[in-house]
Amino acid sequence: MxxxxxxxxxxxxxxxxxxxxxxxxxxxxxxxxxxxxxxxxxxxxxxxxxxxxxxxxxxxxxxxxxxxxxxxxxxxxxxxxxxxxxxxxxxxxxxxxxxxxxxxxxxxxxxxxxxxxLRQLRYFAPRVLGGPMPELVENKLRVVAGAATRHRLTTDRTSLRDLAGEIEWAKTTLATPDDYPARARAAGRETPFEPAAVAAVYASYEQAKQRDGTLDFEDLLLVTAFALEEHxxxxxxxxxxxxxxxxxxxxxxxxxxxxxxxxxxxxxxxxxxxxxxxxxxxxxxxxxxxxxxxxxxxxxxxxxxxxxxxxRSTPEVVGLANRLIGMAPRRAGLPSLRLRGQRAAGPEPRFVEHPDEPTEAAAVAAACRALVDSGVPAAEIAVLFRINAQSQVYEAALTDVGVPYVLKGGERFFERPEVREAVLLLRGAAAGRDDGTPLVTAVRDVLASVGWAEHRPPPGGAARDRWQSLSALVDLAVDLVAEQPVLTMAGFVTHLAERAGAQHAPTVQGVTLASMHAAKGLEWDAVFVVGLVDGVVPIAQSLVRPEAVEEERRLLYVAVTRAREQLTLSWSLSRQPGGKRPRSRSRFLEGLAPDTGTRVRRPSPRRAEVVLDGAAAELFERLRAWRSATASAASVPAYVVLGDATLQAVAETRPGSLAELSALPGIGARKLEMYGAEVLAEVAATTSR
Structure with a gap:
């Protein structure tokens, strides 16, 4: 009906x-x-x-x-x-x-x-639980740490946060420890440890709470529901x-x-x-x-x-939002919404391509400066990105042009715990004897001492954010050495202190820097949506599941609809100046942004076949031939080596290192070790032609 x-x-x-x-x-x-x-x-x-x-x-x-x-x-x-x-x-x-x-x-x-x-359970606890309201777990990480230790898992604070996140996901989806491994695999969860190990920690965590007579916040809902169902x-x-x-x-x-x-x-x-x-x-x-x-x-x-x-938004912004979401496959259920703008007409949304990320950040910062100078309050401007680690380059660019900012949804870059710890260690290294080690190598060595590894971002959202923050310090060292080849560790630490000091200026009227998730429910007069390249929007991990890709489209829709009047969407073709492997702008911009002549045509995530043009198509076919030969030699089906989605991601992004390859979907540590060098060789052979 x-x-x-x-x-x-x-x-x-x-x-x-x-x-x-x-x-x-x-x-x-x-x-x-x-x-x-x-x-x-x-x-x-x-x-x-x-x-x-x-x-x-x-x-x-x-x-x-x-x-x-x-x-x-x-x-x-x-x-x-x-x-x-x-x-x-x-x-x-x-x-x-x-x-x-x-x-x-x-x-x-x-x-x-x-x-x-909580209000209801406090009142009914004597009837339901036979006594007063149990204490709530104030520090879930402490209980999770104890459970992980009992199973001999080596964890840092980041891994503990990811474990806690998996336990929360399991409980909110009503998955028991026994259910968790199968449910996590079915949902495509990227777990910090093997699902069976996470399930074991989850079970120990529940036992610890039962032993201590405590409840966590998920238990509040579960026990209250139980009270109503059974009493x-x-x-x-x-x-x-x-x-x-x-x-x-x-x-x-x-x-x-x-x-x-x-x-x-x-x-x-x-x-x-x-x-x-x-x-x-x-x-x-x-x-x-x-x-x-x-x-x-x-x-x-x-x-x-x-x-x-x-x-909220001008008809121009509304029109773009409608076109963006209109390209999504129709989902069964309620009728789809189509917004109708009620405000007076405004400027058309702008699409801007940049050669590299620093140039993109500098252009956005200059535009923010111009808006502030024209009378737009800084608090009515936002820069939205997909992952928190992208904030650093915009923090620096806004500081360079003297525009204050606030970072929503997380600490400022130099106030993040992992960055503060790293800076302290770098300062200690600078105070020691200079043994002549090149700066970039020295920085990498220091960060390795706190668990950072160059070639592989770890699984889990919090762990990845930490890795990306530390990687940003390495990238900064690389960039500075390119400008000042004789820069020492002491000079690098001084530079970090200057950057951190600039961020302590009053920021009450600052430009908002926020992830797209953190921006939900908010709005600004002017919004810059940045970093719109494939592998970021949509995020690389989503490419193996069409429904995950469509959630990424909805995330971009949320970002677009935050703008009241002015909207700019931008992307850059390379991470650093002079990059040789152009990146492709987000597939979600196809049919929306003007043709710049640099994009690769991609299939809709709904299509099973792979459609690529030019060099990407050539590389894809070369990779398929390599996969066929490799699978035949090992007497295994081709998909056991690498799936089509992974080969497509390689063909589109053209990774030039093991670190870049490891960030793509379907490339785990084992497959990186087994096939990484051969895949990079195929990429290099096509690139050099």
């Missing part, structure tokens, strides 16, 4: 506009609806569930749901204390409460999933208290959160969910967009309201 779509004037389960619940309530309810557009008004008036509000970027989502709650209260349908609005951040919950207060509504519970569960008296009391539910950012709900939501509902349908399938970018943390996409299947009589009027 198709969902019933709400249109203005259709009030199938809502309170009709003007319906009298009481003389005083009518005026208040009508006032709440005043000023909303037709779709917002329809959503706000649909106060009886189930309701699904599809809210595109910039369409007034928070305004709509707060007015819906206020309308339900003022019309007499809701008692404020019986409404539970669930958000994903404490900031969003506070904003909801503040807006509701401004609409004359108090008493509504607006909380995160964890805050709501009828608890369920009756909670369900009697909360009768109307609103869930924001529903595309980001994970299985554990959905289980708790189902326990709260107890089979009832007084539920309003709000989300945007185009902004699903957290699948790697366990978020499952199928709960939003499948809402009409679960509730066949659901009213679905689509908010498509974008009040």
């Amino acid at each position: 198709l969902p019933r779509t709400v249109v203005p004037g259709c009030q199938t389960r809502g309170v009709a506009v003007g319906e009298r619940v009481g003389a005083g309530a009518v005026t208040g309810a009508e006032a709440v609806l005043a000023g909303l557009d037709d779709e917002q008004r329809a959503a706000a008036a649909a106060v009886r569930g189930p309701v699904c509000i599809l809210a595109g970027a910039g369409t007034g989502k928070t305004r709509t749901i707060t007015h819906r709650i206020a309308y339900g209260v003022h019309s007499g349908v809701y008692t404020p204390e019986q409404v539970l609005a669930v958000t994903f951040t404490a900031r969003a919950a506070g904003e909801l409460r503040g807006r509701l207060s401004g609409l004359g509504v108090g008493g509504v519970q607006a909380r995160t999933f964890h805050a709501a569960a 009828r008296d608890v369920a009756a009391e909670v369900r009697g208290q909360y009768r109307h539910f609103v869930v924001d950012e529903y595309q980001d709900v994970n299985p554990l959160q959905q289980r708790l939501l189902d326990a709260w509902l107890g089979g009832r349908a007084e539920l309003c969910v709000v989300g945007d399938p185009h902004q699903t970018i957290y699948s790697f943390t366990g978020a499952d967009p199928d709960y939003l996409l499948g809402f009409p299947d679960r509730y066949p009589d659901a009213e679905v309201v689509a908010l498509e009027r974008d009040y």
